[in-house]
Amino acid sequence: MNIQELRAYIQNNIDIHSVISQYINLSKKGNNYLGICPFHDDSKPSLSVSTNRKIFKCFACNQAGDVIQFLIKYHNWSFNEVINFLNTTYNLQLNTNLVLKETQIYTEVEKQALSALSNASKIYFLYLYHNKDEKIKKYLQKRRISEDIIQTFNIGFAPAEGIKEKLYNLGFEHSLLVNYSLINNLDNDFFTNRLTFAISNEKGDIVAFSGRSLENENPKYLNSASSSLFSKSNILYNYHRAKEFEGPNKEIIITEGFMDTIAFYRDGIHNVVALMGTSLTENHINLLKNKQVTLVLDVDDAGNNATLKSIQILLKNKITTFVISWEDKMDPDEYFEKYGKQSLQKAIRNKKSALDFVYNFFLKSINKNSSQHLENFVKNIKWYLEKSSLAAREIFLKKIETDLNIPSSAFQFKDDYLKQNFFNSDDYNFDPGYELEKHYYIPPSNHRKVESKGSFNFPPVTPLFFELKILLVVLLDQKFINVLKRSDYKFIDAKNKNYFESIEKIHQQPEAHAKMIMDTREQLLKMIGKEFYDYWNLDITPVTLEEFADWIDYANLNKKNHDINNKIKRINETTDPKEQEELLLKIFKN
Structure with missing residues (x-):
């Protein structure tokens, strides 16, 4: 059984809804289920689960995949960990040693080393826990290391000697203890008279130690040597x-x-x-x-x-x-x-x-009267601006112009962020004919007030965003038009309804098709650009017919929720009991 066959076997034998519903609440919507997406800061249901297609998809952050990918993303597990979890939890009766092609997580030698390290940790912990040495007590008090911290972080103390014999008595070989820094090449204990901090990998297995000197002798911290289990460049403590x-x-x-x-x-x-x-x-x-x-x-x-x-x-x-x-x-x-x-x-x-x-870092180091300093500032900060969102970039370009009198024209950007995250013309069925970055929307200086701390607060997604996105999708592929017409979607803005009718006519006129699509798309992109300024992480992506139908369902739900929220807001604002009652009745009718 190869990986593809394994995926198919799991998809056919596990209900994706039953798995995902253990992590988030799902409610039935048409043929699918909707829930709050766990992969971004979500306030309204944006994650759709399709039991027919055995996949999930978030219409906001665009995370998508099958049940395996959901668990990998949710738990930050490896592929092997997910397969073992599903096999055990759902009694799939898979022989994972045969079906998994990836290398075994630990070799036999590494398993022995993990056992030795675990035993050493227990010995260090018990030695610290029962130790009455005043020097150790004073150090713990000075650093405010309580009993709770000792237990939580697996802190111990390595005595001057004795660990080696205890580990030998447990059956561990000399070469193993040397290779994993429990004894040194001189056959002495590796950590002596040091506070020990157990270092674990992402699975929680102890793979190394760091020993802290109580008297600041050099080295202050002594770490286990690199091994097949441990490298400081691979592991984050805790x-x-x-x-x-x-x-x-x-x-x-x-x-x-x-x-x-x-x-x-x-x-x-x-x-x-x-x-x-x-x-x-x-x-x-x-x-x-x-x-x-x-x-x-x-x-x-x-x-x-x-x-x-x-x-x-x-x-x-x-x-x-x-x-x-x-x-x-x-x-x-x-x-x-x-x-x-x-x-x-x-x-x-x-x-x-x-x-x-x-x-602020680069600003502190320059002389504002030095042209060379200002030129260096532009060079230094350009890369960071290029890797930032368009919104953040625009804010700081204005800030630079105010603080340093450097115009935004001094910065030339590739606009990789825009191309990769806003619109990818290669995903569609025609040549756009021009570079998109020439047409994106730059908000005026008074578009949004920026707080003095530099924070930037974005409003929740509005129904208008969905409406504009729907228009762009049907413009770029006429197969979606009938899906939209068969749905019960009603446009919020009469202007957008007129756009849709124009799009229908465009697709009925093949002789003027390409040019009219580009002209209409340019108008839509300028409108969506304003929405994009607020929702830069919500990109335009191609969808299947069924996905587009799901999107329309979600747009309707978003519109309904938005309407209810407005009514609730009005109820809280008005003091007229009759109006409050009428608004409540309208909410219940929804």
Whole structure:
């Protein structure tokens, strides 16, 4: 059985609705089910589940796939983990050793190493838990490491000797203990007289340790050597726990070290990881895809440069990024000690966008009267602007013009973001004939007020957005026209109804077809451009007939919800009991 056959077998033997409904509430709508999408900040049902086609699709963020892909995205599991979960949970009676083509997760040697590391962790923990040494107690009190923290983070203490013999007695071989940094080449315990922090992989298996000296002797932290199980460039400390507390925004907070992560934990924030003395790498990105990241790195020169490099990697991978920094050159542990409970929670609430951080960082280093400095500023910030949304880019171009008197014409962008996320003409059946970026909508300077903190709040999706998107779809492919005509969809705007009638006529005139489509599309794109400014993450995508029918159903539902919300708002505003009663009756009739 190959992978394709395995997918087909699972799709035919597992009801996708029964799986997804365990994670989100689904309600019947026509032939399909609708629910709140877990893959973006969703307030109204936008995820559709089709039991006939055995797929799910979100009409807002465009995540889609079968039951396997849903579980991979939802849990951040590997393909193997999903197959094993489904096989066990739904009694599929698959011999996974035969059907899975991927390499076994752990080799036999690695399984032995994991057992040795787990046993070592228990020994370290028990030694710390029962230790009466005053020096250890004072250190724990000074760093405010409580019993709860010791248990939660699997902290222990490595004595001067004794671990080696205990592990030998448990049957572990010398070469294994050397290769996985439990003893050194001199046949001594690897960690001696050090506080130990267990380091786990994303599955929660202990794969290494870091030993902290109690007296700041060098090295202050001694880490396990790289092995087949452990590499600092692949693992984020505490990730296996943090991912369970991501929240609706799928947020992960990245700090420099263990004590920073623990400081956030003490302030009630659990979705925090640490880099363990290395820069953020492309391998770390695999753990952070489809998430929102907040960076809390050191605020000295080295820390600021590390933050910039991390922002580059994150933005390149289209990961929404924020930064927390404070004027005082303190790490989170010191900051929490100085300002107390809820200080780190407040810092998170006041986080800034990555672009805010980058802008202020480069702004501080220039002389506004130096043409060379200004030229360097343009070069430095251009890349970050290019990787940002059009909305953010427009805001900062205006800010740059105000602060530095540099016109937006000084920046030449490729507009990759627009082409990739707004409209891809290759998905459709004709040559558009011109470059789209020449026609996109740039809002006037008074289009939206920007708060002084640089935040940018977007309104909820309006029914008009769906209406404009429907028009563009039927314009680009006439096969969708009959689907729309057979539906009970009623246009909100009379002008849009006229557009639809014009589109029908266009498709009936093949001799003028191409030019008329382009002319009408240009008008629609200018209108949708205004909507796109607010909803840059909602791109135009081709759909099948059934998907288009689902989209119309969802547009009707959105329109109905919007109407109900307006009536509720009016009920709260009016003091006329009769009007309130009439509005309530209209809501119930819906």
